[in-house]
Amino acid sequence: MKEKSYHHGNLQTELIEEGLALIHEEGRANFSLRKLAKRVGVSPTACYNHYANADELLIEMKNYVVKKFCAALTVDTAECRMADAAIRMGKAYVNFFAHNPHYFSFIYDNEDYRIDLTNNALDGNFEPFRIFKKTALQCMELNHISKEKQRDNLIIMWATVHGLAAMANMKGFHYAEDWGSLAERLLVTKINLL
Structure with a gap:
């Protein structure tokens, strides 16, 4: 998978917006940082560098x-x-x-x-x-x-x-x-x- 390149800070907004879209489409029960990383086109590690877990991202969202x-x-x-x-x-x-x-x-x-x-x-x-x-x-x-x-x-x-x-x-x-x-x-x- 080819990862996107982000300037510091842009990935957080992208994760929030795409996370909201993902939840809208599939519901909270199916939400995960790994699924979100795949959707955004970054490694799961990139997500975990900003959020320790899905609950932390949900609060930020x-x-x-x-x-x-x-x-x-x-x-x-x-x-x-x-x-x-x-x-x-x-x-x-x-x-x-x-x-x-x-x-x-x-x-x-x-x-x-x-x-x-x-x-x-x-x-x-x-x-x-x-x-x-x-x-x-x-x-x-x-x-x-x-x-x-x-x-x-x-x-x-x-x-x-x-x-x-x-x-x-x-x-x-x-x-x-x-x-x-x-x-x-x-x-x-x-x-x-x-």
């Missing part, structure tokens, strides 16, 4: 996807009016997963995160949810939405964008237009009703 997801949620909201931030963030949420289906299945096909929707807790250890929650609540306060309605509205907003992202990743669903624009239209409609 999770951190990588969550970091990219958080960045996607905030990049389009940084310079907009706060009243529009939740809509832009919802659009970014759906587009992120519509364009990266292997990220969606990797993040949501496990129990590594916790989101509590009970009563007024609305919290969890999933940083993208915290970002979404903070921005959505700020937007609702600017729109004078009562505290009593904020929890349910947040759940509806999250369910809308998460549901669309899930549909964009289901093999039986087809939508020929832009998923993010659909999310934007639905959120604009919902925010006007809040």
Whole structure:
């Protein structure tokens, strides 16, 4: 087997991205560093030089996807009016997963995160949810939405964008237009009703 030549650092990103694709195609149960090395075209030793085992790589993959997801949620909201931030963030949420289906299945096909929707807790250890929650609540306060309605509205907003992202990743669903624009239209409609 002819091995690829990488500059220091490039192999780690390649292993993460190809590892995510491999898990998306074959599932976590079939994932191994040896299989990944073969897919990438490097020796297993090259993988083990970066990661001691598959579990270590899986943790790095999770951190990588969550970091990219958080960045996607905030990049389009940084310079907009706060009243529009939740809509832009919802659009970014759906587009992120519509364009990266292997990220969606990797993040949501496990129990590594916790989101509590009970009563007024609305919290969890999933940083993208915290970002979404903070921005959505700020937007609702600017729109004078009562505290009593904020929890349910947040759940509806999250369910809308998460549901669309899930549909964009289901093999039986087809939508020929832009998923993010659909999310934007639905959120604009919902925010006007809040």
